[in-house]
Amino acid sequence: MRDNIRIVLVGDGAFGKSTLVTALIKEVFVVNVQDVVPEVTIPPEVTPENVTTHIIDTPSRGDEQDALETELRKANVVCIVYAVDERESFRRTHEHWLPFLRRQGLSLPVILVGNKVDMRDEDAGPATVLEDEVVPIMNEYREIEICVECSAKALLNVSELFYFAQKAVLHPTRPLYDARDHVMKPECASALTRIFRLCDADGDGVLNDAELNAFQRSCFNTPLQQRELEGVKELVQASRPDGITAGGLNVDGYLYLHLLFIQRGRVETTWMVLRRFGYGDDLSLRDDFLRPECDVPPDCCVELSPGGYAFLTEIFKRYDADRDSALCAAELDNIFSLSPGVPWKHGRFPESTVTNAAGCVTLEGWLAQWSMSTLLDHRLTLEYLAYFGFPGDTRDGICMVARHAGAGGLRRRRKGKQQRSVFLCYVVGAAGAGKSSLIRAFAKKPFASEYTPTARTTATVNSVDVKGAEKYLVMQEFGPYDTSVLQSRRQLEHCDLLVMVYDSSDPASFAYLANLRSNYSLDALPMIFVATKSDLDAVAQRSDPPPDIYCRELKLAAPLYVSPKDAQLASVFQHMAAITRNPASATPALLLARPHPWSTAKIIGVTALAGVGLASTFVAYHTLRYWWTSVIGARSSHSVVPKRHEL
Numbered sequence: 001m002r003d004n005i006r007i008v009l010v011g012d013g014a015f016g017k018s019t020l021v022t023a024l025i026k027e028v029f030v031v032n033v034q035d036v037v038p039e040v041t042i043p044p045e046v047t048p049e050n051v052t053t054h055i056i057d058t059p060s061r062g063d064e065q066d067a068l069e070t071e072l073r074k075a076n077v078v079c080i081v082y083a084v085d086e087r088e089s090f091r092r093t094h095e096h097w098l099p100f101l102r103r104q105g106l107s108l109p110v111i112l113v114g115n116k117v118d119m120r121d122e123d124a125g126p127a128t129v130l131e132d133e134v135v136p137i138m139n140e141y142r143e144i145e146i147c148v149e150c151s152a153k154a155l156l157n158v159s160e161l162f163y164f165a166q167k168a169v170l171h172p173t174r175p176l177y178d179a180r181d182h183v184m185k186p187e188c189a190s191a192l193t194r195i196f197r198l199c200d201a202d203g204d205g206v207l208n209d210a211e212l213n214a215f216q217r218s219c220f221n222t223p224l225q226q227r228e229l230e231g232v233k234e235l236v237q238a239s240r241p242d243g244i245t246a247g248g249l250n251v252d253g254y255l256y257l258h259l260l261f262i263q264r265g266r267v268e269t270t271w272m273v274l275r276r277f278g279y280g281d282d283l284s285l286r287d288d289f290l291r292p293e294c295d296v297p298p299d300c301c302v303e304l305s306p307g308g309y310a311f312l313t314e315i316f317k318r319y320d321a322d323r324d325s326a327l328c329a330a331e332l333d334n335i336f337s338l339s340p341g342v343p344w345k346h347g348r349f350p351e352s353t354v355t356n357a358a359g360c361v362t363l364e365g366w367l368a369q370w371s372m373s374t375l376l377d378h379r380l381t382l383e384y385l386a387y388f389g390f391p392g393d394t395r396d397g398i399c400m401v402a403r404h405a406g407a408g409g410l411r412r413r414r415k416g417k418q419q420r421s422v423f424l425c426y427v428v429g430a431a432g433a434g435k436s437s438l439i440r441a442f443a444k445k446p447f448a449s450e451y452t453p454t455a456r457t458t459a460t461v462n463s464v465d466v467k468g469a470e471k472y473l474v475m476q477e478f479g480p481y482d483t484s485v486l487q488s489r490r491q492l493e494h495c496d497l498l499v500m501v502y503d504s505s506d507p508a509s510f511a512y513l514a515n516l517r518s519n520y521s522l523d524a525l526p527m528i529f530v531a532t533k534s535d536l537d538a539v540a541q542r543s544d545p546p547p548d549i550y551c552r553e554l555k556l557a558a559p560l561y562v563s564p565k566d567a568q569l570a571s572v573f574q575h576m577a578a579i580t581r582n583p584a585s586a587t588p589a590l591l592l593a594r595p596h597p598w599s600t601a602k603i604i605g606v607t608a609l610a611g612v613g614l615a616s617t618f619v620a621y622h623t624l625r626y627w628w629t630s631v632i633g634a635r636s637s638h639s640v641v642p643k644r645h646e647l
Contacts, residue, residue, distance in 0.1 A: 002051065002076075002169070002170070003044070003051055003052060004051055004052040004053070004054065005051055005052070005053050005054065005076050005077065005165075005166055005169050005170070006054045006056060006074055006075050006076045006077075007053065007054065007055050007056065007075070007076070007077050007079060007162060007165045007166075008056045008058060008071050008072060008074075008075040008077070008078050008079070009021070009055070009056065009057055009058060009078075009079045009081055009113075010058050010068065010072075010078060010079070010080055010081070010097060011060070011080055011081035011082060011089075011092075011093075011097065011113075012060055012082075012089055012092055013035075013060035013061075014083075015081050015082055015083040015086070015089050015115055015116075016081060016083065016115035016116060016152050017057055017058070017060075017081045018033045018034065018035065018036060018037045018057050019033055019115075019152040019153075020081065020113070020115060020150070020152045020158060020161065021037045021040060021055055021057055022037060022152075023152040023155060023158050024040075024055070024158050024159060024162060025040060027155070028155075029152055029153045029154075029155065035059065035060075036057050036058065036059050037057040038057075039054060039055070039056050039057075040054070040055040041053070041054050041055075042054075042055070047166065048163055048166070049163075049166045049167070049170055051166065051170070053162070053166060055162065056071050056075070058071055069104060072101070072104055072106060072108075073104075073106070075106075075108055076108065076109075076169045077108060077109045077110070077111065077145075077165050077166075077168045077169050078101060078106075078108050078109075078110050078111070079110075079111045079113045079161070079165060080093050080097045080098070080110060080111070080112055080113065081113045081115055082112070082113070082114060082115070083114075083115055083116045083119075084114040084115065084116055084117050084119070084120045084149060085116050085119040085120055086116075090114075090133065093112060093137070094137045094140070094141070098110070098137075098141050098143075098144075101143075107143070108143065109143060109144075109145045109168035109169060109172055109174065110141070110143045110144045110145065111144070111145055111146055111147070111148060111161070111164060111165055111168060112134065112137075112138075112144060112146075112147040112148070113147075113148055113149075113150065113161060114147065114148070114149040114150070115150055115151065115152060116151060116152075116153070117149045117150060117151045117154075117156060117157075118151040118153055118154045118156065134147045138179060139179065139180045142174060142179075143174070145164070145168040145172065145173055145174065146164055146168070146173075148160065148161045148164055167267070167268060170268070170271070171267045171268040171271040172267075172281060173262065173267050175187065175188065175281060175282065175283050176188040176262055176267060176270060176271075176283075177262045177263075177267075182263070183259075184255065184258070184259050184262070187283040188258075188270075188283060189255055191274060191277075191279055191283050192254065192255055192258055192270075192273070192274075193251055193255070194277075194338060195273060195274075195277050196251045196254050196255075197338065198277065198338070198388075198389035199211055199214065199215045199218075199389075201214070201318070202318070203318045203319065203321070204247065205250060205251070206245055206247040206248045206249065206250050207248050207249045207250075207254065208247055208248040209226075209229055209248065211248070212224065212229060212232075212248065212249065213229075218276060218391075219272055219273050219276045220272065232249070232257065233248075233249065235257075235260075236249065236253040236256055236257060239256065240252065240253055240256040243255075243256050258270045258273075277389070278290070278386060285386065285387075289386055290382070290383045290386050290387075291379055291382060291383060292382065292393070292394065292395055294378065294379070294382065294395055294398075296378070296400060297400070299402060299403050299404070300400045300401060300402055300403055301375060301400070301401060301403045301420070301422075301494070302374055302375065302378035302381075302398050302399070302400055302401075303371065303374055303375065303398065303399055303400075303401055303420065303421055303422050304367075304370060304371055304374050304381070304397065304398060304399070305396065305397055305398055305399040307396055307397055308370075308374075308381075308385065308390075308396075308397030308398055308399075309367060311385070311388070311390055311391075311397060312366065312367060312370050312388075313363065313367065315335065315388050316363050316366050316367075319331050319334050319335045321334075324360075325362065325363060326355070326356050326358070326360035326361060326362050326363075327360055327361045327366065328358070328360045329360075332350075332361065335388075338387050338388055338389070339384060339387035339388070340387075343373070343380055343383075343384060344369070344373070346456070347458065347459060348458055348460075349369065350365065350369075351443070351445065351460075352369065352372070352443070352458070352459060352460045352461065353365035353366070353368050353369040353372075353443060353460070353461055353462070354368060354443060354444055354462055364463060365462075368461040368462055368463055368472055369461060371421070371422045371461060371472045371474075372422070372459060372461035372472065372474045374398060374422070375422045375424060375472075375474060376424075376459065376474070378398055381397070381398060382394045382395065382397070382398065385397045401419065401420050401421075402419070402420075403420075403493075403494075404583070420580075421470070421471055421472060422471070422472040422474065423471065423472070423473055423474065423496040423497065423577075423580040424474045424476060424494055424495055424496050424497075425473055425474060425475050425476065425495070425496060425497040425498075425499050425576060425580075426476055426478070426485065426495045426497070426498050426499065427439060427475050427476065427477045427499040427501060428478070428482045428485075428486070428498065428499070428500060428501065428513070428516065429482075429500065429501035429502055429503075429509070429512065429513065430502065430503070430506075430508070430509050430512035430513075431453060431480070432451065432453075432503060432506070433501045433502050433503045433506070433509050433512075433532060434501060434503055434532030434533055434564065435454070435477050435501050436448075436452070436454055436477065437532065437564040437565070438499075438501060438530065438532060438562070438564055438572075439458075439460045439475045439477060440460075440564065441564040441567070441569060442460060442462050442473070442475055442573055443460045443461075443462050444462070447564055447565045447567075449565075453479065453480075454477055454478075454479030454480075455479055455480075456479060457476065457477070457478050457479065458476070458477050458479075459474055459475065459476045459477075460474070460475045460477075461473065461474045461475070462573075464573050464574060464576070464577040465574075465577075466574070466577045466578060466581055471577050471580065471581070473497075473573065473576060473577060473580070475499070482516065483516075483519075483520075486516060486520040486522065487520065492521075492522075492524075492525065495525055496526065496580050496583065497525070497526050497527070497528065497576055497579055497580050497583075497586075498522060498525045498526065498527040498528075499527075499528055499530060499576065500513045500516075500527055500528065500529045500530065501513075501530045501532060502529070502530075502531055502532070502541075502547070502559075503531075503532055503533050504531040504532065504533055504534055504536070504538045504539070504561060505533045505536040505537060505538065505539055506539070507539045507540060507541055507542045508541075508542055509541070510541040510542075510543045510546075510547050510550075511541065511542055511543045513529070514543050514550065523554075523587070523588040523589040523592070524587065524589045525587065526579050526580070526583040526584075526585075526586040526587045527556065527586060527587075527588065528556075528557070528560070528572075528575060528576060528579060528586060529547065529551055529556065529557075529558075529559040529560070530559060530560050530562060530572055531547070531559040531560065531561045531562070532562055532563070532564065533563060533565070534561040534562055534563040534568060535563040535565055535566045535568070538561075547559050554588045554591065554592065555588065555591035555592060555594075556586060556588065556591070557575075557586070560572050560575065
């Protein structure tokens, strides 16, 4: 909400603009005032809305047109002052001043101010003036918020005039209410309906007493007494019987209450509700509400906090209408109707996560999908937490964790075990190597016998149990774009595990991986080699050295042979999770940098021990020589083993 307001008064001369400003300040009627009162600033602590208010009087002479236009461009609200006892002044409001404001290209709320009400002809009642003359003008000029009749001389409605001017800026009626048809505007009804759904905690389409009280506390920081609750329901029952059910207030009754607030001049009540739920003056969700500032240090990544997991679990249970512990397409549509739609339209959702046999998203899959989303794009998660009605600051739904233990280069992978819960795995390999089949098996999807090349980057997620702790692995496949990803230092920095996949039945498949490693700086990444299609006859790979020796030279575990087709997976995903937990165990650059077990110090120690006694060394040598030659001789010539005294 804004913290200052500029109120500009315009109108013809001698109708009381300057007198109204002076009467507000001095709280007495001043007979002789200057033509134009200097700008008045009212501090926030003395205004009902707690905002700094600037009141600007303007000249009436035509030769000061430039000064008037300058002030109008800085204004937040315009008050057109006329005299109720001067018919010509009223005619000038709609024949001159309102068209003049429109010609300036301004979109400002306007208040019609009828001054000198104390001098009105008693024979023409105020109701006649308002109904017959003011209302038609308000219908023609939608920018008019309200018409206020006042008297600077009698100090009647003077402070109210400026209060209404403040309200016209802070709580405008025009976005909410169609004064011509006396109905709530569709955009307002849509926003309030969404708020109703967010407050309907049990999803039964009715706000019961507990939910109404929770709504009241959330928006106004105070509960409703039982007597007040009953009064609200009786009010709706009297005028809108279909807005009340045995369980409480339904959406029609809820909208009717807000219509009453607006029509009775309590529009600020509706605005307090809208702003509490993130709506701006244009009745769209504010950008700062959807996307709050959230800077992530380079050495950190973002995960859901325990509060975020709890909230998303609650959303799952609320919208699982049939209570089958899975979200079908209709239930997912119901959830995402609170937002612009499913945010993963291009991510193969729900194929990207765990579903049941019917293709419905399980709670495990729902939380896994959001875990992946938060790791890859935490801003998207913040946005949807806001759409779903996360209580309080949406940033409390996420947390930042160190990307790698320690800090700086390889030391980040060298230091101990990871405390994170979500890890990013890049799955690379030649076309047709079986990457997609491996990933489908990871998400517990059936094997697809028909080969379909991966055309765009995809990501799939599932959880893996590692020594009693649940970890989420995000498997990202790039299709024909492996090389562009591996060329990016920033993208490699985000990778927690490189899954090197080759086809054990294709002799050229492993060479693709060897070329990738030789052409790009990959040794700083933890990696695991996976040989797919073990159900087929293995062939010798056209690589030197072969895969097992290649891995041994890197001090890595030998390739794991798997067959997604036969569901023979050799606990490969548990191995992956174990590596992400202790990345130093599979990072070639670290493993190759480790000293050989027979280090120089150990060799020196062995040499010293060996020199303890030359005689002992000589005897040991000849005994060993005798044993060796005896065995060799026996195996080669079947000669008799020589007797001991022949030595």
